[in-house]
Amino acid sequence: MRTAPTILHLDMDAFYASVEQASKPSLRGKAVIVGGLGPRGVVATASYEARVFGVHSAMPMAQARRLAPNAAYLVPRFEVYRAISEQVMGLLRALSPLVEPLSLDEAFVDLEAEGAAWDAESARLTGTKLRADIRAVTGLTGSVGLAASKMLAKIASEEAKPDGLLLIEPGTERALLGPKSVRILPGVGPATGDHLRRAGITTVEEIVEAGEDELVRLVGKAHGHGLYAMALAHDDRPVVAERDTKSVSVEDTYDVDIHDRVRVRTEVQRLADRCVRRLRGARLSGRTIVLKVRRYDFSTLTRSETLRGPTDDPAVVRETAARLLEAVDTTGGVRLLGVGVSGLADYTQEDLFAQAAGETHLDDEDTLEEPAREDAVPVERRWSAGHDVCHAEYGHGWVQGSGLGRVTVRFETPDSAPGRVRTFRTDDPALQPADPLPLIPAGPEQSEVTAVGRKASHGSQGAVAAKE
Numbered sequence: 001m002r003t004a005p006t007i008l009h010l011d012m013d014a015f016y017a018s019v020e021q022a023s024k025p026s027l028r029g030k031a032v033i034v035g036g037l038g039p040r041g042v043v044a045t046a047s048y049e050a051r052v053f054g055v056h057s058a059m060p061m062a063q064a065r066r067l068a069p070n071a072a073y074l075v076p077r078f079e080v081y082r083a084i085s086e087q088v089m090g091l092l093r094a095l096s097p098l099v100e101p102l103s104l105d106e107a108f109v110d111l112e113a114e115g116a117a118w119d120a121e122s123a124r125l126t127g128t129k130l131r132a133d134i135r136a137v138t139g140l141t142g143s144v145g146l147a148a149s150k151m152l153a154k155i156a157s158e159e160a161k162p163d164g165l166l167l168i169e170p171g172t173e174r175a176l177l178g179p180k181s182v183r184i185l186p187g188v189g190p191a192t193g194d195h196l197r198r199a200g201i202t203t204v205e206e207i208v209e210a211g212e213d214e215l216v217r218l219v220g221k222a223h224g225h226g227l228y229a230m231a232l233a234h235d236d237r238p239v240v241a242e243r244d245t246k247s248v249s250v251e252d253t254y255d256v257d258i259h260d261r262v263r264v265r266t267e268v269q270r271l272a273d274r275c276v277r278r279l280r281g282a283r284l285s286g287r288t289i290v291l292k293v294r295r296y297d298f299s300t301l302t303r304s305e306t307l308r309g310p311t312d313d314p315a316v317v318r319e320t321a322a323r324l325l326e327a328v329d330t331t332g333g334v335r336l337l338g339v340g341v342s343g344l345a346d347y348t349q350e351d352l353f354a355q356a357a358g359e360t361h362l363d364d365e366d367t368l369e370e371p372a373r374e375d376a377v378p379v380e381r382r383w384s385a386g387h388d389v390c391h392a393e394y395g396h397g398w399v400q401g402s403g404l405g406r407v408t409v410r411f412e413t414p415d416s417a418p419g420r421v422r423t424f425r426t427d428d429p430a431l432q433p434a435d436p437l438p439l440i441p442a443g444p445e446q447s448e449v450t451a452v453g454r455k456a457s458h459g460s461q462g463a464v465a466a467k468e
Contacts, residue, residue: 002148005167006117007239008109008127009145009153010092012134013162015105016081017047020074020386022139022439024398026410026418031055031071033064037385042270044076048162058252072400074386078281080436081105084138091133095126098239105142108150110239120146120169127165139414139439147173149235155184173233178205185230189253191335192219195298207231220298248282249290249340250274257296257333264330264337265322271339272318284344285310289317291324292338300336301328310345317341383407383426390434394422402426414439 012018016034021027031050035043041061053068065073085104092099098110111117117126127144134142141163145156148170155177160166168176177184182204183193196202199218201210208231216224229235250271258264268291279285290304303324311317321339383389383402389409390396397411400421407426412419414437424431 002112003170004112004117004119005123005146005148005153005170006111007147007150007153008095008111008117008123008130009147009150009157010088010107010109010130010142011145011154011157011161012088012105012140012142014045014047014051015140016045016076017050018140019077019081019084019439020072021047023080023414023436024386024410025412025414025416027072031068032074033061033068033071034074034076034386035061035064037061037073037075042274072386075384077387077436082281084140084439087137088134088142091130091137095130098241100239100241108153108239113239120167124165124167127167131163131165137440149233150237150239151186151230151235152233154186158184177231177233178203178208180204182207185227187223187230188227190255191253191257192223194255195219204231223298247290247340247342247344248275248279248284248286249292249338250278251292251336251338253294253336254334257335258337259331259333261330264334265325267337268321268325268339269318271337272321273314275339275341276312276314276317279312279341285312286341286345287311287343288341289320289324290338290340290342291321291328292336292340293325293328293330293334294336295330296333296335298335303327304342306343310343388434388436390432391422391424392430394420396434396437407431413437415441 017032020032020034021030029049030047031053032047033043033050033055034045035041039062043055043057043059043061043064045057046055046064050064050068050071053071055064055068055071061073064071081104088105089099089101089107092107092109095116096109096111096113098113100108102108111123111126117123123146127146131142131144134140143157143160143162144165145153145158145160145168146166147153147156147168152168152173156166156168180203181193182188182196182202183190185204185207188196195218196207199210199214201207201218207215207227210218212225212228215228218224219227252267252271258267287308287310288304288306290302292300292302294300305320305324307316307320317339383399385399385401387399388396389399391409391411394409394411396413397409397419400408400410402408405426406423407428408421408423409431410419410421
C-alpha cells in the first residue's frame with residue numbers, strides 16, 4: 001500500500017435526485033425520489049430529505065410511497081445524467097490520466113500519476129479544488145475520500161457524505177476501521193453481516209480477533225481470505241483507467257432468503273429488465289446471457305446461454321434468464337440473484353427479436369421506452385413525471401403528473417423562482433416535449449473550468465453503466 005493518501009474517490013451526492021432538485025426550484029429542500037413509477041418499479045436514487053423517511057436505492061417503489069407519500073416521484077432522465085457525468089469525468093481526467101469510473105456518479109483517481117498530489121497536504125488541496133470546480137460547472141455537490149488505497153478512499157468518501165471531504169492518513173487505518181460495523185467493508189451486505197453477527201462478530205476489529213481461519217469457516221474460502229485482508233486495511237488494487245465494458249450486469253442481495261419459487265422467477269424478470277436498461281443506456285447489445293444465484297448456504301452458481309448474435313431485446317433477455325433459472329435448484333432459499341449480458345457489441349442483430357415469444361411490451365415509467373413506429377396508430381401522448389416540456393404561452397416547465405387525459409405542469413427553470421402549476425389536456429398542441437436546460441448558465445468562470453474538463457475528456461469516452 002502507498003505511503004501517501006493519493007488515491008481519490010469521488011461520489012456525487014444523491015446524484016439523480018440532486019440533478020432534479022437543481023433543475024426544479026420548487027423541489028429544493030424537498031423529498032425527491034427517482035425511479036420506475038410502475039408496479040414493478042424500484043428506487044434509483046432518493047434525496048437526503050427522502051432518506052430521513054427510510055427510503056433508499058433499490059427499494060421497491062411501492063414501499064417508498066408508503067414511507068414517504070408526500071415526496072416528489074420522478075422518472076429518470078438518463079440523457080441529462082450522462083451529460084453531467086461527462087462534465088465531472090472531464091474534471092477528473094484533468095487531474096490524472098488514471099481515472100477509473102465505477103458508474104455515472106462515482107470514480108477513483110490516482111493523483112500520483114500526473115503529479116497532482118504527492119503527500120497529505122497536496123492531496124487535500126486537490127480534493128478541495130475538485131469539489132469547488134464540480135460545484136462551479138454543475139451546481140452539484142460531491143463527496144471526496146482520500147487515502148492510500150481504493151478501499152479506504154471509498155470508505156472515506158462515504159464517511160464524508162454529504163458534501164464533504166475526508167482524508168485518511170497512512171498509519172491510522174486500523175484505528176479508524178476497528179470500531180466500525182462490519183457492513184462498512186466492501187462486499188459485506190445484509191446477509192453476510194447478519195451471518196457474522198450470529199457468530200458474535202459485529203465490528204471490523206472483531207473480524208481481526210476472530211482470525212483468518214474462522215472467517216474462512218464462516219463465509220467460505222474466497223470470501224473469508226478477502227474479508228480478513230480488508231479488515232487489516234490491506235488493499236493493493238491499482239486504479240485502472242477506464243476500458244471497454246466486458247459485461248453489463250445487475251444483482252440484488254435480499255435481507256431475508258427467498259424460498260418462494262414464484263417470487264424468485266419474478267425477481268429474475270425484474271433484474272433482466274434492469275440489465276437491459278443499463279445495456280441500452282450504454283448503447284450496447286450482447287450475445288451471452290448470464291444468471292447468478294447465491295443460495296442459502298453461500299454457494300454461488302452461474303448459468304449462461306450464448307445466442308446466435310447480440311441482442312438488447314428485453315423479452316429475449318427475460319426468456320433466456322427464465323430458462324437458465326429452470327436448471328437451478330432454489331428450494332433451500334436464495335440470498336442473491338443477478339442477471340448479466342456479456343459478449344458485447346455496439347449493434348443488434350435484428351432476427352434475434354424473433355426469439356421472443358409474443359409482443360415485447362414495457363411500461364416506460366417502469367422499465368424502458370420502445371421507439372414508436374411511423375405507421376403505428378396514434379395513441380394518447382404520455383407524459384413522464386419530471387420530464388421537460390415547453391408551452392407556447394407559458395414557456396419551459398416539467399411534468400408533475402398525468403392521467404385521465406390531463407397533464408399537470410409546473411413552469412420554472414433552474415435559475416427561476418418556484419413556478420406556477422397549470423393543467424392541460426394531454427393532446428394540447430401548445431404543449432410539447434422540450435430539451436433540458438443547463439443547470440448553470442454559462443459565464444466566464446464556468447466556461448473556463450468547463451473547457452479544462454472538455455479538453456481532458458476528449459477522446460476518452462468509455463462505456464460506463466449507470467448505477468441504480
